[in-house]
Amino acid sequence: MKAIFHYVNDIIKGLSTLVSGMAVTGHYFFRPKLITTQQYPENRSTLKMKERFRGEVIMPHDTNNHHRCTGCGICEMNCPNGSIEIITKMIETPEGKKKKVIDKHIYHLGMCTLCNLCIKACPTGAIVMGQNFEHAVWDRSKLTKVLNQPGSEIMTEVKE
Amino acid sequence: MAFDIYDFTSLTSSIHEGLATFLPPVGVLIAEWLLVGISVLLFVAVFGLILVYLERKVCALFQQRLGPMRVGKWGLLQTIADFIKLLMKELITPNKADKFLYNLAPFIVIIVTFMAIAAIPFAKGLQAIDFDIGVLYVSSVSSLGVIGVLLAGWSSNNKYSLIGAMRSGAQIISYELSVGMSLITMIILAGSMQISEIIQAQSTGWFIFTGHIPAVIAFIVFLIAGTAETNRGPFDLAEAESELTAGFHTEYSGIKFAFFFLAEYVNLFIVSAMATVLFLGGWMPFHVGSLDGFNAVMDFIPPIFWFFGKVMFVIFLIMWFKWTFPRLRIDQILTLEWKYLLPVNLLNILLMTLIVLMGWHF
Ligand code: SF4
Ligand code: SF4
Secondary structure (H helix, E strand, C coil), X not given: CHHHHHHHHHHHHHHHHXXXXXXXXXXXXXXXXXXXCCCCHHHCCCCXXXXXXXXXXXXXXXXXXXXXXCCCCHHHHHCCCCCEEEEEEEEECCCCCEEEEEEEEEEECXXXXXXXXXXXXXXXXXXXXXXXXXXXXXXXXXXXXECCXXXXXXXXXXXX | CCCCCCCCHHHHHHHHHHHHHHCCHXXXXXXXXXXXXXXXXXHHHHHHHHHHHHHHHHHHHHCCCCCCCCCCHHHCXXXXXXXXXXXXXXXXXXXXXXXXXXXXXXXXXXXXXXXXXXXXXXXXXXXXXXXXXXHHHHHHHHCCHHHHHHHHHHHCCCHHHHHHHHHHXXXXXXXXXHHHHHHHHHHHHHCCCCHHHHHHXXXXXXXXXXXXXXXXXXXXXXXXXXXXXXXXXXCCCCCCHHHHCCHHHCCCCHHHHHHHHHHHHHHHHHHHHHHHHHHCCCCCCCCCCCCHHHHHHHHHXXXXXXXXXXXXXXXXXXXHHHCCCCCCCHHHHXXXXXXXXXXXXXXXXXXXXXXXXXXXXX
16 A cells, blocks of 8 residues: 555656646746847847856056056966966166066967966956957967056056 | 638548548548658657747747757758758768667667657647557557667667666656556546547536636646656756766667657647647647637637647747756666655646536536
């Protein structure tokens, strides 16, 4: 008797789980608004990427061509595949002190895995993830970028 | 030419008489064979293409995608483009394949589907042959398809094909039983195996309503077993893409692959059409007891639309299964059949017999 009860119970349970699965997909089917895929090249002008999207590493500059990078090299050390090279130079400040600043923040987009480690490691928040994802170029060398713009300087308020 | 969308008998008989005026009886017979053959061929090609498109769209919606969108508006021409592409592909025969059987297999699979379609009633008078054992004919003919599948797997000289074919054989042979039994349940209620009579018996109410509990159980069992018969997900382990590349048709390309592909969708249609005939009243409009006004409105919709509407509903259900449930393992498939479907079916037949004997159906 118990076995029969179990057997019937099995069937009813099985059917109910199947129906609950179908309810989920049915819910999607009748709500085309939930569709997540997009018609990419057509909607290029209106396309908005999610905030968490990682397109490439960029270094924001303000209107006076100032960035926040101190040239400390921590991002270079944290990059697991060596996509960042930091080249620094010594300058003399107006007060006559010697100071190390960033010369070139070289970033190899072609090698980067977009793992976000460099951004997490940067003590001054000088680099962030950009949203651009159309990276195709004809020449591999174009994938090597210098992130600090020519003639840029470090912001005065950044503490070293 | 008399054309009546509610009853195709006048159309077919006027074609018959028209042919008889200038052809001898033998010629009329051959001409009619050709006509029926060409219509079936056209129907299979067109309906197959539509079904492939629908499947891709339905699947996409279930998975929150858009599906084909590029070729034509909403991708409507996608399957036609695919078909043209398939026609232009090279036909490859693997080394050491059994050439004769390898080339024969796709034709067996597709011919079997044509044979089954011959007995499907599309509307009143629109049925190629109305056997007095029509249900038995369809179920036996459609189970011949497994021969084509086994031949394809065996002759390809490929381990994936062979494993896929063997799985498919085990699966189709066991589920054939459940299909047959749920058909028997409904035949007990109908009291006939002739398809036209089964439909006529449903003029007062579809069997799924008049036969209530056992009919609903038989319908569910038929849907499950029918899905397994057509080798569709969640029972698609004969062609499980992730483990067997494509199962029995791994080695086929071009038009021979298209035959297998088309046959799968036409089989889907046949299973849905049989479910429609046996449970949902075939081309009979929906009638409610004595609501004459309502019944008249329902009668106004031509039977052919009723038939295709119901078939599409069943096809949609089966697609819903496919894109919801994960694939079963071979032992789970056989457990489902032999430990659950078969006993339930046997009890269901008893229940149906009791109900018919006591006159408890409507
Ligand atoms: S995102 Fe990762 S891989 Fe790319 S530069 Fe930063 S640390 Fe290196
Ligand atoms: S980007 Fe950040 S971590 Fe890298 S060198 Fe500049 S300040 Fe240091």
